[in-house]
Amino acid sequence: MSVDTPVRPDPEAGDRPSLTVTTPNARRRALISRIMSGALFLAVMAAVTPLAILLWQTLSNGWGPFSWEFLTTIEPLSYRETGGGYLHGIVGTLYMTGVAALISVPLGLAAAVYLTERPKGRYASIVRFFTDVMTGVPSVFVGLAVYALLVSGSGGLGLGFGTLAGAASLAIIMLPIVVRSSEEMLRLVPGDLKQAAYGLGARQWQATFKVTLPAAAPGLTTGVILAVARGAGETAPLILTALGAREVVLRLTGAPQADIGLLMLDGFRQPFEGGIERAWAGGFTLILITLGLSIIARMIARRSQI
Amino acid sequence: MDPRTSTARDLDPAPMAPIRAEHRPASAEDADTSPVDVHVTLDEVSVHYGPFTAVRDVSFDVHRNSITALIGPSGCGKSTLLRTLNRMNDLVPGATTSGSVTYNGEDIYAEEVDPVEVRRRIGMVFQKPNPFPKSIYDNVAFGPRLNGTKRGLDELVEHSLQRAALWDEVKDKLSQSGLSLSGGQQQRLCIARAIAVNPDVILMDEPCSALDPIATLRIEELMKDMASEYTIVIVTHNMQQAARVSDRTAFFTVDMDNERQDRTGVLVEIDQTDTIFTNATDPRTEGYITGRFG
Numbered sequence A: 001m002s003v004d005t006p007v008r009p010d011p012e013a014g015d016r017p018s019l020t021v022t023t024p025n026a027r028r029r030a031l032i033s034r035i036m037s038g039a040l041f042l043a044v045m046a047a048v049t050p051l052a053i054l055l056w057q058t059l060s061n062g063w064g065p066f067s068w069e070f071l072t073t074i075e076p077l078s079y080r081e082t083g084g085g086y087l088h089g090i091v092g093t094l095y096m097t098g099v100a101a102l103i104s105v106p107l108g109l110a111a112a113v114y115l116t117e118r119p120k121g122r123y124a125s126i127v128r129f130f131t132d133v134m135t136g137v138p139s140v141f142v143g144l145a146v147y148a149l150l151v152s153g154s155g156g157l158g159l160g161f162g163t164l165a166g167a168a169s170l171a172i173i174m175l176p177i178v179v180r181s182s183e184e185m186l187r188l189v190p191g192d193l194k195q196a197a198y199g200l201g202a203r204q205w206q207a208t209f210k211v212t213l214p215a216a217a218p219g220l221t222t223g224v225i226l227a228v229a230r231g232a233g234e235t236a237p238l239i240l241t242a243l244g245a246r247e248v249v250l251r252l253t254g255a256p257q258a259d260i261g262l263l264m265l266d267g268f269r270q271p272f273e274g275g276i277e278r279a280w281a282g283g284f285t286l287i288l289i290t291l292g293l294s295i296i297a298r299m300i301a302r303r304s305q306i
Numbered sequence B: 001m002d003p004r005t006s007t008a009r010d011l012d013p014a015p016m017a018p019i020r021a022e023h024r025p026a027s028a029e030d031a032d033t034s035p036v037d038v039h040v041t042l043d044e045v046s047v048h049y050g051p052f053t054a055v056r057d058v059s060f061d062v063h064r065n066s067i068t069a070l071i072g073p074s075g076c077g078k079s080t081l082l083r084t085l086n087r088m089n090d091l092v093p094g095a096t097t098s099g100s101v102t103y104n105g106e107d108i109y110a111e112e113v114d115p116v117e118v119r120r121r122i123g124m125v126f127q128k129p130n131p132f133p134k135s136i137y138d139n140v141a142f143g144p145r146l147n148g149t150k151r152g153l154d155e156l157v158e159h160s161l162q163r164a165a166l167w168d169e170v171k172d173k174l175s176q177s178g179l180s181l182s183g184g185q186q187q188r189l190c191i192a193r194a195i196a197v198n199p200d201v202i203l204m205d206e207p208c209s210a211l212d213p214i215a216t217l218r219i220e221e222l223m224k225d226m227a228s229e230y231t232i233v234i235v236t237h238n239m240q241q242a243a244r245v246s247d248r249t250a251f252f253t254v255d256m257d258n259e260r261q262d263r264t265g266v267l268v269e270i271d272q273t274d275t276i277f278t279n280a281t282d283p284r285t286e287g288y289i290t291g292r293f294g
């Protein structure tokens, strides 16, 4: 057996193309690449700037008037007075958002499970069509529809303005978001897992409740929280349903309910320092609530195992 | 006639009937003439996906407490056939099965038979280890809990893990996620999970194809060990594996129909594994095994 002495290539010899010699239009490609990167950076900045300005405005104007007092007292009767707070609005917003979530989350999850388990089911295309249309309906119109159906006594149920009517309109806004995001999350669950469950003798509902839903749980929670955050920030649909109140309202029906957004609307419309300051603090609170919900949602999403 | 390779249907002269093992000089094993215990019987089983015939007219017996290997080129319908044995194909949209599959003499496709009950008796282990994203304990307890079992779960989980040769490796971390295990351990977890439902037939579709050689050997040893209690049907692309573990081997191939432009899986022959590997009746079997075809 002979041992070969290795022949190592000599880069100086020039008999093989060197790595330092580039192909003809390499310079041009590098230049285009750099221009494109710059353009993309500018585009990203253009997209982020409005958000940054918005956050900065709210923080700089809202931080000052925001206080413990703001969170724990209600607004004084006159917009001229400074001090006081949005306790009634915060209660109303959380109350209506909570009730809306109780309505829309189970319904939305059920619809999403139906869409994933029976993608070609008889009602699947109808459900998809309605969720698509509902996402596009202007939120003022949702308020108007709920007014006509629930609030108004002529032609509607005559429940009057209040928590339930407001929550119903928020639920309608949340519902398509819950359905869509949940459907996507459920689709991400690997078919392998369902097969495994069926292979062990699971019935369809058992596979759904014991495997699909738990496996998708973090993603579902994220989607649901984002939908809730979206609802919590809505004002337009509440104008005709919650109407607004000047004290803390705990009743579900029979009394108009307050809302942070509605209070801000009133505050900014008056030419008085006190009311405007509180409105900025209200905006700050709303951003805290929605931002807080989104952060929680992202943290849960990161724990997903699938 | 060798009682192990013959059934009444072997005498059926239907022209479409797959070519089966013929009588041949008795080998050492054939001298053992004790009657075989047939656990599962396939009779003229065909499976269609919509208009496409995936496998046609397959008939053979699966013997109790033995390992039957299904081999053949890709696309010849091994997985399809395996899934018909516990009605997993019912879940595939558009799949239809004809012919009959009997388990302990009962037709599993009979109208009054609940497919869920079939799957509890005839378990399945998949090609890719697919533990649930739950704890090791919950993975194994999953099947029994479906039936409402609450008491004795601890013992059942331990026993199943022991049976799957995984207990010693996981006994101190039963509450950890099943996904935290290595691929080979995950596959043994899936075997434990299948065992926990207390089936007596276990179907395995290329259970080692995602595993390294050492993990593969462990699973093979496990299978041989399990064969005393369970009837195992395994699909494999690995000839050595079929030769190492199985008692009987069925060879399938793809039947091309140039007129109708389709490819249908058919059973070429089934026999004792030794016979298939050393003395196959059909030249196609020998060609495939020696690597000349497929």
Ligand SMILES: Nc1ncnc2c1ncn2[C@@H]1O[C@H](COP(=O)(O)OP(=O)(O)OP(=O)(O)O)[C@@H](O)[C@H]1O
Pocket (backbone or CB within 6 Å): B049, B054, B072, B073, B074, B075, B076, B077, B078, B079, B080, B081, B092, B237, B265
């Ligand atoms: N769900 C399905 N829908 C339609 N056709 C299918 C489906 N599953 C399998 N087939 C077809 O049926 C035939 C047999 O497939 P099958 O998966 O059973 O083959 P196989 O022998 O297991 O192949 P491999 O060795 O590659 O796993 C193939 O032609 C395949 O394309």
Ligand SMILES: [Mg+2]
Pocket (backbone or CB within 6 Å): B078, B079, B080, B205, B235
């Ligand atoms: Mg296969």
